[in-house]
Amino acid sequence: MIKTRTLTRTSPNGIVAALFALGIALFLLAGQARAEIAPFVGSYTGSAEVAQVDGTKIPRDMSVMISENKQGFTVKWTSITYKESGKVSEKSYSVDFVPSGRGNVYAAAQKKNVFGHEVQLDPMKGEPYVWSRIDGDTLTVYSLFVDTDGGYSLQQYDRTLSDGGLDLRFQNIRDGLILRAVTTFLSRE
Secondary structure, X not given: OOOOOOOOOOOHHHHHHHHHHHHHHHHHHXXXXXXXXXXXXXXXXXXXXXXXXXXXEEEEXXXXXXXXXXXXXXXXXXXXXXXXXXXXXXXXXXXXXXXXXXXXXXXXXXXXXXXXXXXXXXXXXXOOEEEEEEEOOEEEEEXXXXXXXXXXXXXXXXXXXXXXXXXXXXXXXXXXXXXXXXXXXEEEO
């Protein structure tokens, strides 16, 4: 006996209803992200001495700005390093985060694909894989790099709400070894 399948055609009204439901779900997820990030929103500045793997400490000024956006939130940070030689090095980063659908875990939206949607970078191409989470009063941003030989480097920024600002704890870990660590307070501006 030959089995036949009947294909059903979705009506235009059904497609519109499905798209509407999807839009509502995305709106609710974005609203949840804004509610979760709201206590962190603001600009913060501070200074620290960064401990190197050899035990030396290098002075560094740091700032972070956390803001809401349409789909989630943005974290922008800058660090200015003052070397003994007198050289000054400034690095700035900005990452948009969107709900991942996994509770308080947020995916980075760092580049656009061919369809114009923001997607993660590819760690197998030497690009960082970035995500964040909010756990109570701590916003953590992770950045994972995969080396050409398969090793890894992980940067972890814990920003915990405290009276008047944020307690910052940063670690740079390579293949299990802590290369750099910073703990400081960033004042709310």
